[in-house]
Amino acid sequence: MDAFLLEWGSLLLRWLHIITAMAWIGASFFFMHLDASLRASHDIPAGQGGAAWQVHGGGFYEMRKYFVAPATLPEELTWHKWQSYWTWLSGFVLLCWVYYAQASLYLIDPAVMALETWQAAAIGIGGLLFGWLVYHRLCKSPLGRNDALLALVGFVFVVAMSWLFSRVFSGRGAMIHTGALMATIMTANVAHVIMPNQRKVIASLKAGEAPDPKLGKEGKQRSTHNNYITLPVVFMMISNHYPMTWSNQNAIPLVTALVLVGGAIVRHFYNVRHADHDRSPWWAWAVAALVALVAFYVSLSASPAGRARLGLAPVEAPNAVAAVLPPAAAVDVVVGRCSMCHAAEPVWDGIGSPPKGVLLDTPERIAHQAAAIRMQAVLTHAMPPNNLTGITPDERRVLAAWLEGK
Numbered sequence: 001m002d003a004f005l006l007e008w009g010s011l012l013l014r015w016l017h018i019i020t021a022m023a024w025i026g027a028s029f030f031f032m033h034l035d036a037s038l039r040a041s042h043d044i045p046a047g048q049g050g051a052a053w054q055v056h057g058g059g060f061y062e063m064r065k066y067f068v069a070p071a072t073l074p075e076e077l078t079w080h081k082w083q084s085y086w087t088w089l090s091g092f093v094l095l096c097w098v099y100y101a102q103a104s105l106y107l108i109d110p111a112v113m114a115l116e117t118w119q120a121a122a123i124g125i126g127g128l129l130f131g132w133l134v135y136h137r138l139c140k141s142p143l144g145r146n147d148a149l150l151a152l153v154g155f156v157f158v159v160a161m162s163w164l165f166s167r168v169f170s171g172r173g174a175m176i177h178t179g180a181l182m183a184t185i186m187t188a189n190v191a192h193v194i195m196p197n198q199r200k201v202i203a204s205l206k207a208g209e210a211p212d213p214k215l216g217k218e219g220k221q222r223s224t225h226n227n228y229i230t231l232p233v234v235f236m237m238i239s240n241h242y243p244m245t246w247s248n249q250n251a252i253p254l255v256t257a258l259v260l261v262g263g264a265i266v267r268h269f270y271n272v273r274h275a276d277h278d279r280s281p282w283w284a285w286a287v288a289a290l291v292a293l294v295a296f297y298v299s300l301s302a303s304p305a306g307r308a309r310l311g312l313a314p315v316e317a318p319n320a321v322a323a324v325l326p327p328a329a330a331v332d333v334v335v336g337r338c339s340m341c342h343a344a345e346p347v348w349d350g351i352g353s354p355p356k357g358v359l360l361d362t363p364e365r366i367a368h369q370a371a372a373i374r375m376q377a378v379l380t381h382a383m384p385p386n387n388l389t390g391i392t393p394d395e396r397r398v399l400a401a402w403l404e405g406k
């Protein structure tokens with residue numbers, strides 16, 4: 001019952017999170033494209049706006065943008081903010097649900113640091129808050145006037161935070177927290193800078209005063225940051241399902257750096273192309289391909305076979321620490337039916353590294369995965385996949401007896 005509740009909660013939250021993120025990112029890409037495709041219009045004074053035509057859904061749209069504001073404000077204005085807020089809220093609850101409520105399974109790796117659940121959650125949430133405050137200060141400091149330098153310092157800061165997370169959390173915990181930090185920065189940019197500045201502009205207009213142009217510039221800077229980190233954030237969010245991106249704990253900062261560069265450069269291609277097709281920076285794809293290739297080789301360092309091929313020294317995956325070991329009969333079943341795939345060096349054809357990073361080859365590691373084994377092999381028959389290794393109903397009962405109540 002509890003296991004199913006946890007899984008259903010996770011599924012529904014993830015569903016909501018993906019939908020709101022689609023709405024937010026979709027709207028944000030749409031407006032970036034629109035901004036880039038605006039052209040001078042005969043009835044808007046030069047430098048004060050532009051227009052663009054689009055065709056969609058059986059009709060034609062004439063889009064017009066007024067820099068700062070039109071001469072008179074319309075009665076009704078649609079704001080775009082809830083997509084962003086809901087994405088963050090659903091993501092935060094999902095983070096708590098999966099990583100803090102099931103910390104021993106997903107977040108705490110005793111071989112990295114033996115934390116209590118509350119300590120891990122405090123470090124995680126504290127890290128997000130700290131990260132946002134540092135970034136916000138950096139933007140407000142004199143550094144904020146130099147866009148390129150600010151981007152460089154911001155990049156180094158995010159990579160440093162991913163290093164920090166990789167020193168305290170499991171690999172996937174480190175990846176998700178790095179992604180969550182960038183996503184928190186994005187939503188906080190909307191909630192604390194872009195929206196309040198827009199409201200101030202409207203208040204000045206209503207009072208018949210000229211709005212401070214600094215407000216618009218600051219909003220634009222934050223929204224440009226959001227634009228460039230969108231693709232890396234999405235990568236970080238799905239990376240936790242791909243253990244080769246995080247199994248080598250030491251490589252996590254490097255993977256983060258590569259993802260930031262690769263994602264931002266692809267975004268850059270579209271930002272320039274949508275403004276002027278003739279200036280499309282095709283070189284961006286060459287850089288992105290190179291980054292993907294380097295990431296591929298870095299990920300090889302996560303598996304023993306890959307390390308051998310790269311000529312790197314082998315590393316012994318540390319044993320999970322477990323107070324209570326499973327009974328010998330259960331260990332026999334798991335080792336006999338699961339460990340051919342779920343070992344540091346799988347022997348099953350076509351499996352290069354332990355699927356989902358789940359290791360089931362020693363009693364300690366099996367104990368560590370108790371709840372997951374129950375979900376995959378007792379409550380459901382998802383594992384072994386298609387019962388490839390021929391686990392018998394009796395053997396499942398042995399597991400069920402051990403896992404009663406876990």
Ligand code: HEC
Binds near residue numbers: 391
């Ligand atoms: C033939 C290879 C193979 C065998 C044998 C096997 N698994 Fe798996 N296991 C996989 C693959 C592949 C995945 C990843 C599935 C996916 O991508 O959703 C996986 C995923 C898992 C996961 C992670 C699920 C998740 O979504 O986080 C657990 C836990 C697991 N297996 C447990 C077991 C147990 C317990 C057994 C033995 C009863 C077992 N596996 C036997 C290949 C195998």
